[in-house]
Amino acid sequence: MTFRPLHDRILVRRIESEEKTAGGIIIPDTAKEKPQEGEVIAAGPGARDESGQLQPLDVKVGDRILFGKWSGTEIRLKSEELLIMKESDVMGVIEAENTAKRAA
Numbered sequence: 001m002t003f004r005p006l007h008d009r010i011l012v013r014r015i016e017s018e019e020k021t022a023g024g025i026i027i028p029d030t031a032k033e034k035p036q037e038g039e040v041i042a043a044g045p046g047a048r049d050e051s052g053q054l055q056p057l058d059v060k061v062g063d064r065i066l067f068g069k070w071s072g073t074e075i076r077l078k079s080e081e082l083l084i085m086k087e088s089d090v091m092g093v094i095e096a097e098n099t100a101k102r103a104a
Helices: none
Strands: 009-014 037-043 064-067 073-077 080-086 090-094
Antiparallel strands (some): 009 037, 037 064, 073 080
16 A cells, blocks of 8 residues: 655655663653654645646655654554645755755
């Protein structure tokens, strides 16, 4: 079974956070909060504006995103818990830092 979001909706897989703090303290499951970071695994074609033109999404499949704590609707597909949310619920895209410096 495959899932294709409609309009400006995206399908997101939460990225689990670390189970240890920087100091080495293990965080129990009962004290953990749901992660607010995820990976886009499917995206709709975009929303239509008032003139009927398709406005493509700013996020794409594979992007790592940050979203609000209560954003989206939780679903279960193939025994995996996922989120469906509108693109407007996304706060930002996490981009990988380019550590290589360019030669001057």
